Amino acid sequence: MKPSDRAALEADLTAVSLAAGDVLFEPDYPVDFVYFPNTAVLSVITVMADGRAVESDTVGCESVVGVLPALGAAVSTGRTLTQIPGSALRLSAARLRAQADASADLRRLLVRHALANLAQAHQSVACNALHGVGQRLCRWLLMSQDRTASEAVDLTQQYLATMVGVQRTTITQALRDLTASGLIRQGRGRIHILDRPGMEARACECYRAVQADLERLIGVSPSA
Numbered sequence: 001m002k003p004s005d006r007a008a009l010e011a012d013l014t015a016v017s018l019a020a021g022d023v024l025f026e027p028d029y030p031v032d033f034v035y036f037p038n039t040a041v042l043s044v045i046t047v048m049a050d051g052r053a054v055e056s057d058t059v060g061c062e063s064v065v066g067v068l069p070a071l072g073a074a075v076s077t078g079r080t081l082t083q084i085p086g087s088a089l090r091l092s093a094a095r096l097r098a099q100a101d102a103s104a105d106l107r108r109l110l111v112r113h114a115l116a117n118l119a120q121a122h123q124s125v126a127c128n129a130l131h132g133v134g135q136r137l138c139r140w141l142l143m144s145q146d147r148t149a150s151e152a153v154d155l156t157q158q159y160l161a162t163m164v165g166v167q168r169t170t171i172t173q174a175l176r177d178l179t180a181s182g183l184i185r186q187g188r189g190r191i192h193i194l195d196r197p198g199m200e201a202r203a204c205e206c207y208r209a210v211q212a213d214l215e216r217l218i219g220v221s222p223s224a
Contacts, residue, residue: 001106001109002103002105002106004103005099005103005105005106005109008099008103009091009095009096009099012091012092012095013036013089013090013091014089014090014091015087015088015089015090016035016087016088016089016090017085017086017087018035018037018040018042018082018085018086018087018088019082019085020082020083020084020085020154020159021081021082022081022082023079023080023081024042024065024066024080024081024082025065025066025076025078025079025080026076026079027047027075027076027077027078027079028075028076028077029075029076030069030074030075030076031066031068031069031073031075031076031093032092032093032094033066033090033091033092033093034064034065034066034067034069034070034090034091034092034093034096035064035065035066035088035089035090035091036064036088036089036090036091037059037060037061037063037064037065037086037087037088037147038061038086038087038088038089039061039086039087039148040060040082040084040085040086040087040088041058041059041060041082041083041084041086041144041147041148042058042059042060042065042080042081042082042083042088043055043057043058043059043080043081043082043083043163044056044057044059044065044078044079044080044117044121045078045079045080045081045162045163046078046079047079052165053079053162053165054124054128054162054163054164054165055124055140055162055163055164055165056078056120056121056124056125057117057120057121057124058083058120058140058143058144058147059117059147060146060147060148061147062147062214062218062220063113063116063117063214063218063220064113065080065117066080066093067096067110067113067114067117068114069093069096069097070093070096070097070100070110071097071100071107071110071111071114072097083144083155083159083163084144084147084148084153084154084155085154086148096110109218112217112218113217113218115217116213116214116217116218119210119213119217120210120213123206123209123210123213124206126206127139127204127206128165131204131206132204133164133166133170133171133174134174134177134178134202135202135203135204136164136204136206137160137164137171137174137175137178138178138183138199138200138202138203138204138207139203139204139206139207140160140163140164141153141184141191141193141199142193142196142199142200142203142207143207143210145193145196151192151193152190152191152192152193153190153191153193154189154190155189155190155191156189157171157172157175160175175191178199178202181198181202182194182195182198183195183198183199183202184199
């Protein structure tokens with residue numbers, strides 16, 4: 001963001017603390033605020049009528065959620081919740097929209113962020129259809145670690161199952177396989193990544209594809 005746009009918006013930013021599971025947006029509901037994660041990691045998920053859910057986007061300090069209302073969309077198209085607790089900055093969607101109307105540079109930046117989120121959602125559709133659970137789990141754990149800059153990811157198996165879109169028993173077996181291979185260590189809702197190169201080798205191509213899209217569209221890679 002250009003310094004002039006940052007200066008114009010800075011006074012309206014509010015620091016917030018987000019707890020795991022906090023729901024920020026629901027489908028078809030108006031979006032009043034946009035969120036810029038700092039240490040928090042957010043997920044955009046699609047929930048089926050029977051309660052099953054799958055993630056389409058993981059967003060951390062590299063991007064923003066709720067950006068489409070700043071470009072004219074009135075409501076959210078998915079459920080956005082806190083995947084990993086932490087801090088974020090919150091801004092009125094109307095305030096961001098007003099600044100975007102006044103700044104062509106900011107509008108172009110918001111479009112690039114929206115495209116990056118859309119590209120990740122497209123990649124997730126292909127990933128869920130074509131790649132195995134173990135590959136997808138490695139990709140997801142790597143993306144979460146990238147956005148926390150920590151060797152450990154604080155997540156339960158049930159939450160992992162929701163994010164990957166499979167039954168908990170399936171995730172349990174996939175985690176056992178990674179543990180037996182010496183790639184991770186598990187303990188009380190926390191997963192330690194012990195062998196990152198090994199995890200990257202086990203992950204599907206979608207991990208690198210999403211990173212490349214972020215670098216190309218917004219010039220940021222969480223793993224950099």
